[in-house]
Amino acid sequence: MKIRRSWGEKVFDSANIAVLLLFCVAVIIPLLNVIAGSLSSNEAIIHSQVKLWPVGFNLKNYEYVVQNGVFWRSFGVTLQIVLIGTTINMLLTILTSYPLSKSWLGGRKIILLFIIFTMIFQAPIVPMYLLIKNLALLNSIWALIIPGAISAFNMMLCITFIRTLPEEMFEAARVDGMSEYRIVWKIVAPLIMPINVTLILFYAVGHWNNYFGPLLYITDRALQPLQLYLYNLISQFDMDSVGGGESLLELSTAVTPQGLQMATIVVATVPIIIVYPFLQKHFIKGALLGSVKE
Amino acid sequence: MESGTVNGAIAKLSTGTPKKPGFWKYVLRHRAFYLMLVPGILYFLVFKYFPLFGSVIAFQDFNIFKGFSGSDWVGFKWFEQLFTYDKFTRLLRNTLIISLYQIVFAFPLPIVLACLLNEVRSMAYKRIVQTVLYLPHFISWTIVFGLTYMLLSPSQGLVNQLIAATGGESIAFLQKPEYFRTIIISSGIWKEMGWNSIIFIAALAGINPALYEAARMDGANRWKQFLHISLPGILPAIMILLMLKIGHVMDSGFEQIWQFLNPATYETGDVFDTYTYRAGILQGQYSITTAIGLFKSVVGFVLLVIANRVSKMTTGEGLY
Structure with missing residues (x-):
C-alpha cells in the first residue's frame, strides 16, 4: 500500500528521522568518549586532545587493568554474587509463584496482598541495616543476596505467565502420580522458559549493577564488588582501595589516573554490552509483561 | 489418588481448632502448595515486614546495646x-x-x-x-x-x-x-x-x-x-x-x-x-x-x- 505523502509530511518524516538520530548520537557520545580516551596515550589525555577517536593509540591503560589484582578480585566477588544470587532468586521466585498462580487456592488473595503491600510501603533503610547487622551478615556476600531473594515485581511477572498454562496439564500429571514439587521442576519450570530467561536477566543485571547494597553492608575491601570498586576508583582515586599501587607508581609516567579510570570503566561495561544485543528481545518481553494489568 | 486418601486420614487424625475444622482440613489437603509458600512468606516477613516493624525506633531513643525492647520511648x-x-x-x-x-x-x-x-x-x-x-x-x-x-x-x-x-x-x-x-x-x-x-x-x-x-x-x-x-x-x-x-x-x-x-x-x-x-x-x-x-x-x-x-x-x- 503506497500512500502519497504531502510536502508537509515529507518535512516531518525527515525531521523525525533527524531527531531520533540526534537521540542516538547523544547516547553514543559519552561511551565513545571514554573508549577513545582509554585507548589514547598519556600525553594526548593530559593535553586534552582526545575527543571521540583515540589519539596516539596504545593499550597501556588496559595492560594495567588486566594486571590489577584488586580489580579482578572485585570482578570475582561480583561474578560470585551474580551466580549464587540469581540461582536463589530463580528457585524462590518460581517456587512462590506456582501456588500463587492457582486462582482456586484458599488465602491466595491475602498472601498476594501481603506481598504487594511491600512494593507500595517500603521499610526505611536504617531498620533494614540494623536487621542485617543483627543477623551478623555485615561484610558477607549473603547480605547482598538474601535481602533481595525475591523481587515482588518479578514474581508477579512469573505468576502472570504460569497462569497461561492449562490446568488440565497439571491434572494429568497428578493422575500420573506426580507430586506438586515434581510438577514445579519437571513441568512448570521448563514450560515457562521464555519468562525464565527474562527474569534471569533482570536478576543478573540487578546483581551486576548493585551498588547500594555493598555501600551499606560491605566495608571489607577484600569483599567489595565491582560497582563499589568503580565508585572508589572514579570518585576518590584512593590507591589503597584501587589497587595496583606499586606498579602504578613505578610507571606513573605511562598511565594517568584518567586513562586507568576510563579503561576500567570500559572493561566493566563490556560484559553488559556483549550480552545485550542477543538478549534484547527477552528484556523487552519482560518490560511488556510488567505492563499487563490483571 | 493414593495421596488423597492419606491426606484424608491425616486430616481425620489432626486435632485442629474445633471452631474451624474445615480450615485445617483444607490446608492439610493442599499442604504441598502451602509448604511451597513457606520460604517466600518467611522471606517477606523477615526482610520486608520486620524492618517495617523495626521502624518503631523512630519513636524511641534507640540505643543499639539496649535493642528494640530496651530503648526508651520518646513519642514524637x-x-x-x-x-x-x-x-x-x-x-x-x-x-x-x-x-x-x-x-x-x-x-x-x-x-x-x-x-x-x-x-x-x-x-x-x-x-x-x-x-x-x-x-x-x-x-x-x-x-x-x-x-x-x-x-x-x-x-x-x-x-x-x-x-x-x-x-x-x-x-x-x-x-x-x-x-x-x-x-x-x-x-x-x-x-x-x-x-x-x-x-x-x-x-x-x-x-x-x-x-x-x-x-x-x-x-x-x-x-x-x-x-x-x-x-x-x-x-x-x-x-x-x-x-x-x-x-x-x-x-x-x-x-x-x-x-x-x-x-x-x-x-x-x-x-x-x-x-x-x-x-x-x-x-x-x-x-x-x-x-x-x-x-x-x-x-x-x-x-x-x-x-x-x-x-x-x-x-x-x-x-x-
Whole structure:
C-alpha cells in the first residue's frame, strides 16, 4: 500500500528521522568518549586532545587493568554474587509463584496482598541495616543476596505467565502420580522458559549493577564488588582501595589516573554490552509483561 | 489418588481448632502448595515486614546495646525535632524540586520518543534506534557517573574542550551547586528515556489500525490522527505511570544522587535519602533517620492514594 505523502509530511518524516538520530548520537557520545580516551596515550589525555577517536593509540591503560589484582578480585566477588544470587532468586521466585498462580487456592488473595503491600510501603533503610547487622551478615556476600531473594515485581511477572498454562496439564500429571514439587521442576519450570530467561536477566543485571547494597553492608575491601570498586576508583582515586599501587607508581609516567579510570570503566561495561544485543528481545518481553494489568 | 486418601486420614487424625475444622482440613489437603509458600512468606516477613516493624525506633531513643525492647520511648520527639531542624527544609526542598523536574522534564520524553518512533516508516531504522536507546538502561549508575565525570572534567573533558575552543573559561560542573540538578535530570534522561518508552510503544502498537483507517477516510491528516487516536490510546498508560511516579516523589534515586553528590553541591543536591545514609548509617543517628524514612513512606503512600483518586475522577483510570 503506497500512500502519497504531502510536502508537509515529507518535512516531518525527515525531521523525525533527524531527531531520533540526534537521540542516538547523544547516547553514543559519552561511551565513545571514554573508549577513545582509554585507548589514547598519556600525553594526548593530559593535553586534552582526545575527543571521540583515540589519539596516539596504545593499550597501556588496559595492560594495567588486566594486571590489577584488586580489580579482578572485585570482578570475582561480583561474578560470585551474580551466580549464587540469581540461582536463589530463580528457585524462590518460581517456587512462590506456582501456588500463587492457582486462582482456586484458599488465602491466595491475602498472601498476594501481603506481598504487594511491600512494593507500595517500603521499610526505611536504617531498620533494614540494623536487621542485617543483627543477623551478623555485615561484610558477607549473603547480605547482598538474601535481602533481595525475591523481587515482588518479578514474581508477579512469573505468576502472570504460569497462569497461561492449562490446568488440565497439571491434572494429568497428578493422575500420573506426580507430586506438586515434581510438577514445579519437571513441568512448570521448563514450560515457562521464555519468562525464565527474562527474569534471569533482570536478576543478573540487578546483581551486576548493585551498588547500594555493598555501600551499606560491605566495608571489607577484600569483599567489595565491582560497582563499589568503580565508585572508589572514579570518585576518590584512593590507591589503597584501587589497587595496583606499586606498579602504578613505578610507571606513573605511562598511565594517568584518567586513562586507568576510563579503561576500567570500559572493561566493566563490556560484559553488559556483549550480552545485550542477543538478549534484547527477552528484556523487552519482560518490560511488556510488567505492563499487563490483571 | 493414593495421596488423597492419606491426606484424608491425616486430616481425620489432626486435632485442629474445633471452631474451624474445615480450615485445617483444607490446608492439610493442599499442604504441598502451602509448604511451597513457606520460604517466600518467611522471606517477606523477615526482610520486608520486620524492618517495617523495626521502624518503631523512630519513636524511641534507640540505643543499639539496649535493642528494640530496651530503648526508651520518646513519642514524637524525633519528628518534632525533624520538622524544626534547619536542614529539614533544605532536604525537603531538594527532594521535591528534583522530583518535580523529573516529572516535568524526564517523564514526558519517553512518551514523545514513543510517538516519534511510531511515525517512523522504516522498520529497520526503528529497530536500530530502539537498540541504541535501550542500552543505557543496563549500564550501572556507577558507570554513568564515570562517563559523566569524564565528559565534564574541567581539565580534559569533552564539554570543557568545546568551551575552551569557543574562548570560554572551563567550568568544574560537578563542583557547582547551580548545575547539580541539571546534571541529575540529564543523566537520568540519558539512562532511562529509551527504556521507559517501551510501555508507550506497546500501547501505541495495541491501537486498532481500523481506527486510523477510518480517520483517513474522513480526511484526517497525520497530526489529527495523532491527536485524536494515538494520544487517547496511550492516555491510560500515561496516567498509571504518572501516578506511580507521584507515589515516589519522596524517593529521588539514592544510587544516582549519592554518586554525583559532594559537599560542594549539598546546597542543591542533598536529599532525604543521601542525608539518611550519612547521618544514619555513617554517624549512627538511627532514630531520627528512621523518622525521616517513615515520614517519606507515609507521604508517598498518601500521595499515591490521592493521585489515584484524582485520576479516577478525571480520566477514569486507576491503579486499583
